[in-house]
Amino acid sequence: MSTHPNRRPGPCASCGIIVPAQAGTLSRTPHGRWNVHCPDHPPPAASGGQRRDDQPPPAEVRYTGTETECVALVEALKLTPHMQVLQVSDPAPRREEPGRHSVYARVRIDPRLLAAVAREEAQQ
Numbered sequence: 671m672s673t674h675p676n677r678r679p680g681p682c683a684s685c686g687i688i689v690p691a692q693a694g695t696l697s698r699t700p701h702g703r704w705n706v707h708c709p710d711h712p713p714p715a716a717s718g719g720q721r722r723d724d725q726p727p728p729a730e731v732r733y734t735g736t737e738t739e740c741v742a743l744v745e746a747l748k749l750t751p752h753m754q755v756l757q758v759s760d761p762a763p764r765r766e767e768p769g770r771h772s773v774y775a776r777v778r779i780d781p782r783l784l785a786a787v788a789r790e791e792a793q794q
């Protein structure tokens with residue numbers, strides 16, 4: 671599969687860093703969307719071709735608060751070990767709650783973390 675430079679700036683699918691236009695590469699997800707990859711995290715197809723189609727879809731979260739709170743919560747999520755923020759929506763005003771916004775994020779949780787959580791639950 672060939673890779674393309676990103677024409678528009680966007681967050682790296684692996685680490686979330688904003689990749690300036692033309693500085694990274696694009697890959698197409700199985701769902702037909704485009705992911706941006708920083709030079710440190712090339713797309714799987716470019717780094718050896720492991721298929722990821724067998725992975726379950728990522729978890730999804732919604733944060734609600736002021737626009738700034740939404741951004742702060744997403745930033746906190748990006749700093750969380752073993753959680754990879756794949757996509758984040760722009761904070762959208764909530765029609766039913768004036769002054770409040772919601773932001774949606776898709777998060778890939780490391781299977782090793784999930785296994786550790788499952789073990790803890792089993793012990794309780």
Ligand SMILES: [Zn+2]
Pocket residue numbers: 682683684685686687707708709710711
């Ligand atoms: Zn990256």
